Amino acid sequence: MNVPIGQWLPFLMDGAVVTLRITVFAGLLAFSLSALSGMGRLSALTPIRWISGCYIELFRASSLLVLLFWVYFALPIAGLELSKTWSAVLAIGLNIGAYGGEIVRSSILAVPKGQYEASIALNLRPYTRFIRVVLPQAFVRMLPPMGNLSIEMLKSTSLVYFITMADLTYEAMILRNNYYTHTPIIFGLLLLIYYLMSSCVSWSVRLLERKLACWR
Amino acid sequence: MNSIYMPDQVAPAKVQEQPLIRYEGVTKTFGELEVIKGIDMSIYGGEKLAIIGPSGSGKTTLGRMLMTLEEPTSGIITIDGEKLWQMEDKRGRLVRANEKHLHRMREKIGMVFQHFNLFPHLTALRNVTLALTSVLKVPKDEARERAAEMLGKVGLATKLDEYPSRLSGGQKQRVAIARALVLRPKVIVFDEVTSALDPELVGEVLEVIKEIAEDRETAMMLITHEMEFAREVADRVVFGADGLIVEQGTPEEIFDCPRSERLQAFLGRFR
Numbered sequence: 400m401n402v403p404i405g406q407w408l409p410f411l412m413d414g415a416v417v418t419l420r421i422t423v424f425a426g427l428l429a430f431s432l433s434a435l436s437g438m439g440r441l442s443a444l445t446p447i448r449w450i451s452g453c454y455i456e457l458f459r460a461s462s463l464l465v466l467l468f469w470v471y472f473a474l475p476i477a478g479l480e481l482s483k484t485w486s487a488v489l490a491i492g493l494n495i496g497a498y499g500g501e502i503v504r505s506s507i508l509a510v511p512k513g514q515y516e517a518s519i520a521l522n523l524r525p526y527t528r529f530i531r532v533v534l535p536q537a538f539v540r541m542l543p544p545m546g547n548l549s550i551e552m553l554k555s556t557s558l559v560y561f562i563t564m565a566d567l568t569y570e571a572m573i574l575r576n577n578y579y580t581h582t583p584i585i586f587g588l589l590l591l592i593y594y595l596m597s598s599c600v601s602w603s604v605r606l607l608e609r610k611l612a613c614w615r
Numbered sequence: 616m617n618s619i620y621m622p623d624q625v626a627p628a629k630v631q632e633q634p635l636i637r638y639e640g641v642t643k644t645f646g647e648l649e650v651i652k653g654i655d656m657s658i659y660g661g662e663k664l665a666i667i668g669p670s671g672s673g674k675t676t677l678g679r680m681l682m683t684l685e686e687p688t689s690g691i692i693t694i695d696g697e698k699l700w701q702m703e704d705k706r707g708r709l710v711r712a713n714e715k716h717l718h719r720m721r722e723k724i725g726m727v728f729q730h731f732n733l734f735p736h737l738t739a740l741r742n743v744t745l746a747l748t749s750v751l752k753v754p755k756d757e758a759r760e761r762a763a764e765m766l767g768k769v770g771l772a773t774k775l776d777e778y779p780s781r782l783s784g785g786q787k788q789r790v791a792i793a794r795a796l797v798l799r800p801k802v803i804v805f806d807e808v809t810s811a812l813d814p815e816l817v818g819e820v821l822e823v824i825k826e827i828a829e830d831r832e833t834a835m836m837l838i839t840h841e842m843e844f845a846r847e848v849a850d851r852v853v854f855g856a857d858g859l860i861v862e863q864g865t866p867e868e869i870f871d872c873p874r875s876e877r878l879q880a881f882l883g884r885f886r
Contacts, residue, residue: 517732520682521746521794522721525714531745535736614736614778 402584407574414570415592421484421556421566422596425491426549432496433545437503451500458497464558466490471562487559495552499545506540507533539612546604550597557593567592633696635660635801635834636681641690642858643676650676652858653690658802661831665849665866666838669881673858674838675729678804681836682726683717694723694801725795725803729810731787733779739766739790740775743797751798765793769823785816789823796827802834809841817841824848842885846870854878 432454439451458466471486481489510533518528557568571589575582634657643651650673658664666674679685680692683699692699701709702716712720734742743762747753753761763775769789779787788808795803805824809817821844828835828848839845845852845866852869854862854877862875873879 511732513728513730513732514734516682516684517728517734517791519684519721520724520726520728520732521798522718522750523746524718524750527749531749532734536734539736614738615780 402581404588407585407588410570410574411567411588411592414565414567415596417565418556418567419596421487421491421559422553424488425495425556426552428488428492429495429499429552432492433499433503436496436500437507440500440504441507455497455500458493459501461494463490463494463555464561466494467558467562483559483562483564486562487556487564491552491555495548498548502541502544502548506537509540510536539608542604542608542611546601549600549604553597553600554593634658635695637693638677639691639693641680641687641692643673643680643685644688650858654860656853656860656863658834658836660801661834663828663835663837663848663850665845665852666836666855667840667842667845667852668855672856674855675806678726678806678836678838681802682724682804683721694720723801725798725800727788727791727795727803727805727808729807731791733787733790735779738776738778739771739782742779742790743794746798761797762793765797766790769793770819783816784812785819788812788820792823792827800833802836804836804838806838807840842870842882854881856881
């Protein structure tokens with residue numbers, strides 16, 4: 400059986416680039432939203448706490464696929480038309496950011512009370528307490544769950560197939576149409592490429608963790 | 616005379632005009648639980664005041680209220696005659712202190728905790744320099760110098776660049792002492808600083824405190840279960856139980872001729 404992997408690879412690579420592009424942009428959005436909403440939920444100001452709480456509850460509860468459809472198909476009717484890429488980035492970023500917000504919040508809360516008390520005893524300003532004492536410790540706690548979430552996000556980008564974006568999964572589906580008998584190999588390759596990409600993520604997170612947690 | 620408590624009955628170590636710190640009718644309630652039931656006491660500049668008493672008698676809360684970690688339910692704490700937890704607003708009314716007021720007042724207060732509370736992500740040296748550079752705006756080089764000198768004073772000159780996780784409990788607590796001391800507060804609260812230590816490490820920490828107690832500038836509030844240590848270091852001892860001061864006096868008065876039954880019973884357990 401002749402398996403024309405050489406002919407498939409360019410297609411798959413094109414798709415992988417799209418997948419990576421969405422992952423990176425959605426990741427940037429998601430992590431910004433995580434930081435804002437996670438810290439916002441702990442804010443002393445009630446409106447900020449309330450808005451952050453609403454965001455997290457709302458977007459964590461919404462199905463990513465439905466959110467994607469909503470952004471891509473419903474927003475244009477409301478007058479806001481986004482490209483496929485930006486629709487994907489927005490939907491995924493909003494959804495993953497809500498999960499991330501909870502990670503940020505719980506990591507900050509997990510910093511022992513004694514650390515706040517020591518920073519008060521040293522007369523640090525509230526801002527310094529947070530930036531120099533709480534955040535560095537909370538950040539290290541965030542890394543493993545954030546790594547998980549990043550991989551989750553990477554894989555969830557395959558849903559953009561449903562708004563006909565030519566991502567990795569989409570390209571594999573096209574190949575499958577043309578080489579039906581090779582379906583197991585094509586999907587095997589697909590799994591392998593996702594595996595390699597998520598390995599890169601977990602590897603970098605582990606590296607970052609080792610570097611930032613040298614004090615443990 | 617068998618009076619339970621008279622505020623100025625006991626002469627301070629140095630005869631001084633005005634106490635550095637004064638608690639007046641201070642109470643503290645946590646929910647239903649009244650931990651401090653009305654305390655009047657003074658600490659004079661440079662004085663070493665030991666506070667002893669059974670667990671749960673509110674000793675730690677006294678120190679935490681001074682460090683602004685707990686707000687008194689009622690009563691007044693003053694430092695250098697200035698109210699700690701209250702301030703005057705623009706119209707001269709007494710209102711609850713804001714962060715700015717507390718920040719200014721905290722310059723005079725330091726604290727060493729039972730569980731050290733070192734910053735685990737900073738080296739011993741940076742634990743000590745953090746407040747110097749970020750609060751007192753001391754230039755980095757000078758801060759390093761002062762911190763290194765202070766760490767040398769507590770016997771840790773070779774551990775400057777170690778992270779707390781690599782230090783023993785006794786070493787951690789000595790870093791914490793250096794961290795409080797380097798800011799030169801007028802009073803330092805030592806909150807059961809040896810209670811979390813392995814028995815063989817208690818000595819080294821107490822030695823360091825005795826040493827720094829010799830300089831007569833910093834007042835100390837020594838909340839402790841180490842009776843021998845209290846007797847040796849303190850100028851004056853306060854015995855509290857159930858949120859009240861039961862007896863106070865010089866170490867000799869307290870340890871050698873306790874008047875109240877409570878204190879006699881309490882000391883009996885240490886013999």
